Amino acid sequence: MVQLNSDLIAKSRTHFKKKRGLSLPDYLKTLTHLNFSHKNIEDIGDVSMCRNLTVLYLYDNQITNICNLGFASKLTHLHMQNNNIAHIDNLSNLQRLSKLYLSGNRITVVEGLEQLRELKELHLEDQKLAPGEKLLFDPRTLLSLAESLCVLDISNNNIDDISDLAVLREIQTFSAADNELHNMEELEDVFGFWPQLLQMDLRGNPASKKRKYRDRLIIACKSLEVLDERDISEVTRQFLINWKTSKEAKKKKHNTLMLPGPLSSDPFTNDFYTAQRPHPGHIYSHNMQRLKPQQSLSSTAIDPTDLS
Template identity: 75%
Template sequence: MVRLTLDLIAKSKNHFKKKRGLSFAEYLKTLTHLHFSSKNIEDIGDLSMCRNLTVLYLYGNQITQICNLDFASNLTHLYMQNNNITHIDNLFNLRKLSKLYLGTNRIAVVEGLEQLCELKELHLENQRLAPGEKLLFDPRTLLSLAESLCVLNINNNNIDDIKDLTVLRELQQFSAADNKLHNIEELEDVFSLWPQLLQMDLSGNPVCKKAKYRDRLITVCTNLEILNGREINELNRQFLINWKACKEAKKKKNNQRMTTGQLVPHPLSSNMGQGPHPGHVYSHTMQRWKPEQSLRAHKLNISGLLGRVAVSPSLINGHGDA
């Protein structure tokens, strides 16, 4: 088993080179960057003498657990992608950590980040999950990152909803490509609460196949500059925003008319009870009014009226008006 220890650092040609008057212990105190990527490392040993370490590269190894980093209170960047890590543990003392790379591991739950109040970037793409499993988020961790996190990458993790991420209102870059997001209304609700969002990638999700999904997201994300790798034209955005506002205003007006009982008259309603104009054609119970029918009806009405006048008792008795 390959273990990252001080002895391994001492043997590395890329690190300790003894300088005149500088001991190994003194060198470790000045060390800020440690490069041990793709070295088949399976475990992290005691590195507590490297107290000024700020950047640690451990990607591409066989590490299964994050451990022995309590000493690294000055660490700002931690690269541990492409390992075999199953849980996010033992990071509570890394209060200055700003970038955390944990992509391509075996993490099923995002947790254990409650103390990382300065974390700005979190990369969790391509977790090697069990069949049917999806990446989940601990609400406590999300809440603790709400005021700091600016970049989140959760590509290809079988995620089908992001409602839990609503609290991350400082996000500027969001990548959730190749997941199972399908509900456009849910996405609109979440993105409307991310006013700082500048770049977003949702490519490879079912929602991208829905009609006008891009237009709808552009109108919701008013500061978005890039969507799925394509820049957003500002004139196009303004047109879509104005179109949406006009549509909503019209809908609101119609709703108000319905609630107050002010129904919009049908084009034919103004002629109700008067009969059609000569030559007018309309549909009623799948029948058409024809000009000759209109003329015939008028003749019948006149004949009936003359008949009633002819037999009026008042006229017979001589009491009618002259």
């Protein structure tokens, strides 16, 4: 099993050249960036001597667990995409972390990020999910990221509902392509809570094929500049806003004209002058008495003056 540890760092040609004149412990203390991608690493061992580490590249390995990183309190960027990680955990000490890359793993629940109050980017696209599974979100994690997260990528994860994400009000870039999002009203509601949203990608979702999809989202997202990799001009946005305003005004005017006048409390007026059908089986005379079943209108004269 290949393990990331001090010995592996020492054996690296790249690092061997840099540590001339320094003992290994002293050299490890100087490291701020560590790149061990594509090394078939399965486990993270003891690298706690790299206490000044700010950027760690471990993508394209065989790692199954995030562990032994509690020492890295200065870490700001963690790249662990394309491994075999199933759970997000053991990150609570990385309170300066601003960018976390976990795409291409086996994660089913986004959780364990409650202490990462400075996290700005979270990349979770293309999880290796079992048939029928979809990526889920722990509400506690979402609430903890509400004030910081600016970039979120959850593409290709069988997601059909993003209503829980409405709390992420600082989102500026959102990618959810190739999912199962279909409810336009839900999307408009969520995006209404994201006043900072600048770029969005929803290609490959059922919603993106619906009529007026692009127009509706441009209207709903007041600050959006790019939708599905196509720029939005201010002229287009203003035209759509004016069009919607005009349409709503016409609808309101039409509804006002169609409102019925005040109805009399007199049942005769309601039944005869407003063409409302009498209650089945009831035939009324001028003195408001219900006729017997065998009686008919022909046998009971109604004086027209009684209706005035």
